[in-house]
Amino acid sequence: MIRENISYHSFFIYGLIVLGSNLVIIHYTKKWAYMLLIIMMGIGSVSMQMHPVSKEQFLAGEQVTLKGIIIDEAETAFNQVLILDQVINVQKDKAVALRSKIKVITNYQEDFHLGETVLIQGKVNPLPKQYNPSDFDYGLYLKSQGIVNEVKLQQVIKRWPYKGVLYKIREKVRMQIEYIFKGQDDGLVSALVLGEDGDLNTDIRALYEQLGIAHVLAISGLHMSIIAAGIWWSLGIMGLNYEMRNGISLIGIWSYSIFVGMSVSIIRASIMLTIMLVVRSLWEEEDLLSSLALAALIILIVNPFQLYQVGFQLSFIALLGIAFYQSVYHFIKHECSCAKSVLKVCRILLPSICIGLFISPVIAYHFYEIPLLSVLLNVLLVPIFGLLLPLIFITLLVSTVMPGISFILAYSILGFLGSIKSIGTFLATLPFTTLIIGRPSGLFLILHYSMLCILGFKLKKIWNKRNYYLVGVGSLIILVGILNTEGFMNITHLYVGQGDCTVVTTPKGKTLLIDSGPEQSGKKVENYLKYKGKRQVDLAIVSHPHEDHIGGLLYLIEEGYNVKAVIWQVPDDLKDEYAFRLKKLCEKQKIPLYKGYRGNEVRIDDVCLQVLWPYKDADYSNANEASLVCVLKYGEFEELFTGDIGFATEKYLENDLDDLEILKVPHHGSSYSSSSKFLEKLSVEYGMISAGVRNLYGHPNRLTLERLKEQQIEIMRTDIQGALFVRTDGKQYTVQSQIQEE
Incomplete structure (x- = not known):
């Protein structure tokens, strides 16, 4: 297990x-x-x-017949995704109702509609695993959405059309958006009004994420607050009393929530607004912290896995930032002698700064970097979107009676969106728009939020005794710095599918990349480097120019990641697509590209990389046998990296090798490598095999595994155990894996 x-x-x-x-x-x-x-x-x-998502899981590979209502539908580049609710598991002798949702993956080009009921047959996909610590935890995400399993659709048995008017209204609004904006909005208007991001331009999504303003694209607190405020203000003009305005506002936000699909983020925002409005109606005042606590409790009672969802964390942490701002602003206004102009500036800038202080560690924890422009952009853009959303709603309403005026309004909206895109594209090209800091430690998070809470609640006392507080903060920062200081070398064999990739971090923080996996896994490599807080690769080693070893490095360089130098061994006359691309990229980025031969030695800090193969006059007709073979040394610790060599090259190396601690098993555990004599000569304790799950080559081969076992070598496999971690001080070392066997 x-x-x-x-x-x-x-x-x-x-x-x-x-x-x-x-x-x-x-x-x-x-x-x-x-x-x-x-x-x-x-x-x-x-x-x-x-919880049902923990108890109702199907077995991977199981054939199931399910009946359910489609509550969400989206199309990706590869397939169509349906979310089924009110699911019934139809078995031979009985039907079992599930309290969880089911995600259905289909390649069918059928026109599914929200609200319709379907009876389908499918095969249960394996539950997703987190193979690298920096990978997105998709399994936990599904649980936070109340989804118990992912099913591959095989057959649609029967369909019952949705007879209600809700879908017809949504379709009417969608068609009206297309009619008014002529498809020139990059899918932004549908995302903002209906919560449908299937048509959202991928470049726009990436741009907003890079700038740290992607939250404005999801229907959440901003949208619901604007709707509630609009209703409340309109009812005030009509002369209704306080309680009536709050009550009708509640009806409005929940009606809109139902209309746009009751997603998790929408429900979360609606619950939070409901509690705040109810508290105002009962006591005519608002206790923000108590309201937040009650809202969080209600949400977590329904689904406790929401606690680990980044949207949940950011929503509540941002509101804590608002409470912090209220405390700071109250102190500045009443305790400091500030001019009115200064107070106006504080009202404009302080909210985003305070929210930034609270949400930045959470963003860093999940994404390993902080968008430095997000504070400034949120100050500017959130108010703009606060005006754009009502304008979009007004445009849609006007279009039903006065189409001509709605086109004029639509052009103004497109102008705003185009300006935001142009300015954002320019800002994204500037250096240092994001700061890679890695995942913060638990100790840092505790100290950070503890100090902010102390500062927010005891600001006046701290101001009177600020010297003592500054000494305390300084001491804590020094303590965290001491605890984070390491004298260890860390080696991580990443899971990159069918390929090889190893990230080495020296005791002084330098980064070595030994092979980089296939190009499609380049994002995994980049995410792990960011997870470790690495802003550059100090040295990249390419064992040979096959795509499963060089592709990730091509991705990194093309994406602008800083690579300082590359070592490889490729003949000048080799006509290879990947070798050609790497040469051109290194020339363009002015990255030194060195050739490695037997006898070469590279030292980075106290770490030594010694090249054992190939000779200068080696036969390069077989790229696998010409792989760079290196020994990584730190103190008494040694690990051998072998690329894709086979029996032939192993014979050349047998007399040059002695006892080692760890072997990166050649050629993903191919049957034509890791001979018994070679393994006996090495006398290693661990054999690291990098291979893809259910790969087409059958790696690692059964015969290779048997030879490793005969030499009493403990086998570690990325396809089973995920990323493999080695940590050493140069004398002792430990080996762990991302996925542990019980």
């Missing part, structure tokens, strides 16, 4: 820290109300185990 080291394990560790902290607080403050938090944490842990 396989157990995954998925990311939410770290949250349980933080939970234990919070538990211990609360016990200390209870002991010293005697405020037993803190026990409520501890109890709720315990209930949450149990509810995760008992």
Whole structure:
């Protein structure tokens, strides 16, 4: 049985820290109300185990017949995706109703519609695993959406059309958007109004993500707040009282939520607004923190896995940032002697700065970088979108009675969107628009938010005793720096599918890349480098110019990632597409490209890379046998990297090798490599095999595995265990894997 080291394990560790902290607080403050938090944490842990998405899972490969209602539909570049709710598992002798949703993947070109009921037959896809620590945890994402399994559609048995008017209204609005904007909006208007991003231009999506403003594209708190405010303001003009305005606003936001599909983010925003409006109606004032706590509790009772969803975290953390702003602004206004002009500037800039302070660590935790322009852009663009959204709604309403005026309004909206695109494209070309910092540690997150909370609640006292506070903050920063200082070399054999890729981090923080996997996995390599907080590759080694070893490096250079130098061994007259591309890219980016021969030695910090093969006059007709073979040395630790060599090259190397700690098994565990004599000569403890899950070549071969076992070499495989991690101080070393076997 396989157990995954998925990311939410770290949250349980933080939970234990919070538990211990609360016990200390209870002991010293005697405020037993803190026990409520501890109890709720315990209930949450149990509810995760008992939740339908944890208990209703099908077996991978199982044939199922399901009946359900289509609540969401999208088209990707490769297939069509349906989300089924109110699912019934139709078995031979009975029908079992599920409380979870099902995701259906189909290549069928059928015209499915929201709201219709379908009876389908399909095959259950394996539950997705997180093979690298930097990979998106797709399995956890599905759970946070209430989806229990992914099913590959094989047959549509029967369909029942949706008889309600909701779908017809959505279709009418969609057609009206197409009619008014003529497809010139890059799919933005449909995303903003209907929450449908299937037609959203991929370049626009990537641009908004890069600039840190992608949140404006999803229907969430901003949209619902604008709708609620618009209704509330309109009713005020009509002279309705406070309670009536709040009540009708609630009806409005929930009606719109139902209209656009009741996605998780929409429900979350609606619940938060509902609680705030109810609190205002009952007590005519708002306790933001209490409202947030109650909203979070309701959402987590429904689905506790929402806790690990980045949208949930950012929504609530951003609102905490608003509460922090209110505290800071109140202090500046009442305790500091500031001119009115200064207060106006504070009202404009402080909200985005405070929100940025709160959300930046969360963004870094999930995406490993911080968009530095996001604070400035949010100050400018959020108000613009706050005006654009009502204008879009007005345009759609006017189009039903006065089409001519609606076209004029549409052109103004397109002008705004085009200006944002042009300015954003220019800003994205500027250097340092994003800062790669890697995933922050749990200790850093705890210290960061603890200090912000202390600052927000005790600002006046801190101001009076600021010297002591600054000393305390400085001491904590130094403590974190000391704890993060390492004297270790870290080696990570990444899972890149059918290919080889190893990332080496020296004790002083330099980065070596030994092969880089296929081009399609280049994003995985880039994400891992960012996860480690690496802004550049100091040295890239290419064992040979096959796509499964060189493709990722091509991707990195083409995407603008900083590569300082490359070592490879390719004949000048070799006519190879990938070798040609790498040469041209290195020339264009002015990256030194060196040839490696036997006897060459490269030293980076205290780490030595010694080239054992090939000779200068070696036969290069077989690229695999001409692979660069290197020994990575740090202190007494040595690991041998072998590229795709076979028996022939192994014979040349047998007399040059001695005892090593780790072997990167040649050629993904091919049957034509790793001879018994070669393995016996090396006398290694671990054999690292990099291969793709269910690859077409059958790697690693059964015979190779048997030869490794005969030499009592412990086999580690990326296709089963995910990324493989080696950590050494030059004397002792440890080996771990992303996915642990139980």
